[in-house]
Amino acid sequence: MRASASAAQSGFGLTNKLALLVLAIALALGAFLALVVAPRTARAVEAGTEPLLRRSAEALESSTLEVGRTGTETLRTLIERTTAVRRAMLADLPLDVYEGDSARIGAAIEQQDTALGRRMIENVGRLAAEMDARAARRIESEVAALAEQQRQLAGAIADDLQRSSLFLLGGVAVAFLLLLAVAVHWLVVRPVREVTQAVAGVAEGRLDVALRPRGDDEIARLVRAFAGMVEQLRATRAEVESKRAALARLNAELETEVARKTAELQQALDGLRGAQKDLVLAERMASVGTLAGGIAHEFNNLAGGILGCAREVLAVETEARRREPLEVIARAAERAIDVTDKLLRFARPSPPGTSALDLGTLLREAMALVEPQARRQGVATRLEVAGELPVRGDGGALHQVLVNLLGNALQAMPGGGELAVRGWREGDEVVAAVRDDGVGIAAADLDRIFDPFFSTRGGDAATPGRGAGLGLAVSYRIVQAHGGRMQVDSRRGAGSTFTMRLPALAAGGETKEAT
């Protein structure tokens, strides 16, 4: 610190530079005044004084002549006037009172002349005094006029000098100011502006400012100090940026890891939820199946007995009136046997077959089976099968599942619509989707749609068993028995899509167990 202060004192400072500049300009100005203004002033005064002196002499001569002329005229007039007055007075003098006495007449005239003379002497004295006073006033006036002329002349000279000198001095001053301005600009303004711009850049965060200190004055030392400070800031910023980048990388990695773990957790959670759901459904179906199987077995025996008895009576009965109720009994018994048969299949599903099947073929057969009914309902059908869809299983059972799904779809479109069936392979799975644009399923019913005996439509006397709520439950049990799963996606008023996923049969005839 002490060293830098010493350096600052030893440099040729800005103040010294400006002082030197001002001194040089003052010397130039002094030389200008001495060499230009002073001789010009002397010449102007000399030129102005000469006519003034000439006018003064003329005025003096004129006054002298005027006084002489006036005096002469006055004297002549005075004599003439005195003579005339005396003549008139003599005419008015009543000389007849003296009765021709010349002595007395002469005395009277002399008396008048004396009075006249006394008056004239008095008049001449006052006239002379007045003329003196007037001459004095005139001389005073002449002097005042000359003084005024002198004052005007002096004023004119002063004005001329002022104008010319001011013009010249103004030029010098302008040059001085320009020089000073340039010097101040180069010595002070420019470096300060650079420092200011650099400071503004630093304030905006830009540390790549370029500073070029010139010389060794105060400004240059300021620039150097600021450049050092900027350099320190630049190093500090680089270090901070480096640490910030490392921190950002760590953050990104952490975020990626968290996302991955979250996805895994979500997937595990979804699996658990599906497994739980499947487990709950399986347990519910198993318990329902056990119960239904026991009941169906007993009920099937009773229905078989009723059907046998009815067929025996019908074999012998010819009277129509008596055959009609017997036929009703026989058909009801057949239907009851059918229901119990389904219940038994639900309760004790047969193990899937081991035959290799093409699900596409099954889809075409099932579609061909329901197409007549679809045409009757005004339902357009569309079937898309993407390649071969090999699976292993029970062809009849799977056919039953597909017919059941297609039948449900047609029932959902009593007023017409579109029935779309697609089959494709997706990884290790073969997928079949049946979509209708029918009435759809309420959201509250979706969780129970595969439950046994749950139906969104009721049965009637003409079609007993239809709508008993076993179709989808049986289908679900069949697909589940084949290692697959069944899903439904539906919304009320917007149709439903039932999707069946089965393990695909590999090229070697092996299927991969679903997890």
Add this chain to the structure above:
Amino acid sequence: MPLALAVAAVPALCAVAQEAAGPERAAMRVAAFFWHDAPNDEAAFTGIERGLRAAGFECIWTVRRAGSDRERARQQLLEIAAARPRILFTLGTQATLLAKEHVKDVPIVFTAVTHPVESGVAESWQSAGGNVCGNSNWIGSEKVIDAFRLAVPRLRHLGMIRSTASGEVSAAELRQMRRYLAEPTAPRIELVERVVERAADLPAAANDLRARGVEAVWVPIDHLVYQNIQVLLDAVRGSGVPLVSSAQRGAEAGAAVGVLVDYALLGERAAAMARLLLLGKATPAALPVGTMQSSHVVVNLAAAKACAYDLPLAALVVADRILDHVEDPPR
């Protein structure tokens, strides 16, 4: 040299003393009547006394002054008539008119009457008529205007102030001046007249004339006006508009220029007229009204200065008297 002058002067001085005494005559009773105390009249009376002495008359004087009181004037004139003086001298117009009315048997010699015919003092300039004769201080308007123009060369508008109370003479002066200015040879000067009733009206009249652009204000032979001439002087003070006067003491009391006669000489001339009557050489009716040949121009430098007016040098040169102060106004 002084001794020689003294020796030469002794016989001359002896002759003057003898001549002033004049021929010896018997003492006689004469009277003089003044209407008011006017300087003109007093100067004229001085001239009368001197003229009578020069003519060798020893006079026993009865002098009466009415003080502008008509009743007193009547009584005084009746008293004079009863005393039967040899001659009654009347000073001024009003005094003469009253004397004509009350004194019938005594010769009346008037003097200092400016306009004897117009005022009714005289029947004509050739003969005053009856027991009356005398002389006039009348000065022709031409001379008055010449004097005024001498003092104010740029004179084009001449203001004039007179009074209704004592303006008989001034009214006659005005008429005479108008007649003169109407003549084709007269200079082109417009006369602007203002008439006042009392002295308090004088400043307003003077200011009014100044507002009319007059170059000078004329103070005529009007007792009220020239008695208050300093009021007028105050009104025009510093204005550059001087007062000019035809009254005896106008110039002495405030006018820059005055034109007047020598009233003492006028009185002497009246005395000469009385001598003829006393010696029986003439009757009043046979004598024409006398006038003066000479007139005096008086300039007053102080009065002109008070008006901020510079008198021309020519006026000073031709002036018979140059005054350098303003006297108290006549009373």
